Amino acid sequence: MGMSKASQKKPDGSKAATGKRGTRARRGELGRVKILAPAVKLGRGEAEAIRRAVRNYYKRVKILEQV
Amino acid sequence: MSKSDVFINCPFDQQFKRCFEALIFTITACGYKARCTLEDDDGADIRFEKLRRLIAECQRSVHDLSRVELGPNNLPRFNMPFELGMAMGAKYFGGPGRRANTALIMVRERYVLPAYLSDLAGNDPFHHNGDPREIVRIVSRYLHKTPAGKLVPGAQAINDWFVQFQRDLPVLAAEAHRHSGEVDAFNDYRVHLVFVEAFLKAVQEAGG
Numbered sequence: 001m002g003m004s005k006a007s008q009k010k011p012d013g014s015k016a017a018t019g020k021r022g023t024r025a026r027r028g029e030l031g032r033v034k035i036l037a038p039a040v041k042l043g044r045g046e047a048e049a050i051r052r053a054v055r056n057y058y059k060r061v062k063i064l065e066q067v
Numbered sequence: 068m069s070k071s072d073v074f075i076n077c078p079f080d081q082q083f084k085r086c087f088e089a090l091i092f093t094i095t096a097c098g099y100k101a102r103c104t105l106e107d108d109d110g111a112d113i114r115f116e117k118l119r120r121l122i123a124e125c126q127r128s129v130h131d132l133s134r135v136e137l138g139p140n141n142l143p144r145f146n147m148p149f150e151l152g153m154a155m156g157a158k159y160f161g162g163p164g165r166r167a168n169t170a171l172i173m174v175r176e177r178y179v180l181p182a183y184l185s186d187l188a189g190n191d192p193f194h195h196n197g198d199p200r201e202i203v204r205i206v207s208r209y210l211h212k213t214p215a216g217k218l219v220p221g222a223q224a225i226n227d228w229f230v231q232f233q234r235d236l237p238v239l240a241a242e243a244h245r246h247s248g249e250v251d252a253f254n255d256y257r258v259h260l261v262f263v264e265a266f267l268k269a270v271q272e273a274g275g
Contacts, residue, residue, distance in 0.1 A: 033098040033213050033220060035267045036071060038260035040106045047261045053243035054265035058273060 068164065070126050071214035075103040076150040077131035079253050082197075088252045088259075089199035089229055090129065093206040095263045096225045098213035099127070105256035118150060123161075126168055128154045129206060133175030133197065135183060148184060171209040173202070200226050232266050239266065 037047070073094050077087055091101040102125055104117050122128070130151040135144050151172065158168040172192040174180050181188040193209075195201035204222040212218055237247035239262055252259045 032271060033096065033217065034215060035095060035264055035271065036098060036100050036214075038095070038106075038257070038264055039072060039100045039102055040257035040260055042257055042261060046258075050243045050258070050261045051265040051268070054239050054262065054269055055272070057239060057242045058269040062273060 068124055068126055069100070071099050072102050072125040072127070073099045073210075074121050074125035074128040074154065075101055076128060076147055076154070077103075078134040078144070078147065079105065080134070083131070083134060084252060085199045086131070086195070086197065086202050088233070089202045090131075090206060091252065091260060092229045092232060092263055093203045093225055094129075094210070095260070096228060096267055097207055097210040097219040098215065098217075099210060101260065103256070105253065106260075118153060122150075122154050122157050127170070127210070128168070129171045129173070129209070130154065131173045132180065132184070132192070133173065133195070143183075169209075171206065173205060199229070203229060228267065228270055231270075232263065235266070236262065 042050075075087075075090060075094075077083060077090065079087070094101040102121050104114070104121065107117060130147060132147050132151065135147060137143055151170070154168070154170050157165050158170070159165075161168070172180075172187070172190060174192045174194050175197055177194040180190075180192050193205045195205060200222075203226050207219050207222045207225055210219055236250060240247050240250045243262075245258070249255055250259050250262055
């Protein structure tokens with residue numbers, strides 16, 4: 001109780017697995033860069049409208065490629 | 068001061084435009100925020116104050132000294148070396164919090180810098196020959212890891228995305244009910260950056 005899983009030890013002295021190692025790699029997230037929103041201000045909802053338009057375009061193109 | 072903000076000091080003219088686009092694209096693809104004087108069009112803001120604020124807010128800076136040649140009025144352009152001097156002044160005289168500031172200095176041609184800025188003769192600036200692909204390579208190597216500490220994507224991958232972005236931008240603009248002339252990297256800097264961010268997110272979602 002109160003101990004993090006990483007600090008718990010097995011009877012043989014080795015550390016217990018946290019279950020985290022490799023999980024993100026399996027999901028394909030390893031090395032993935034978090035793209036930050038630019039440090040600029042647009043009109044209300046304007047940036048979100050652009051993001052939505054770009055996202056929808058590539059979704060549509062991808063679906064067309066699969067057909 | 069933000070560790071994820073990168074101050075850009077470069078010429079804002081048509082000859083440098085493709086290089087500038089490559090520069091802001093690479094910075095965003097590496098997980099950083101590109102910052103420059105174009106982000107704020109407040110006419111009441113004094114230019115020097117804008118620069119001072121930007122340099123104070125960014126831990127990293129990219130300086131391009133490739134365009135200091137004589138202009139049509141037969142005078143050289145001192146803005147870029149001046150802003151580099153401000154960034155170096157912040158690093159060395161800005162107190163302990165600024166010591167970790169870093170700067171990337173780029174020039175067009177190798178070995179030419181000492182001829183016009185001999186005070187930087189001990190520094191080793193990177194030359195890009197006016198090639199946007201070289202700028203992608205130099206800037207991604209300089210940043211080398213994201214603000215979260217992960218490795219940045221390889222220069223080849225960023226170059227491929229950049230080429231695709233340049234090709235797709237007019238279509239993406241139309242999707243967002245804009246003319247291709249309304250997403251210009253200089254004139255519509257803020258809008259252009261949002262397109263860059265949205266494109267890179269879409270690429271990631273597609274597993275690219």
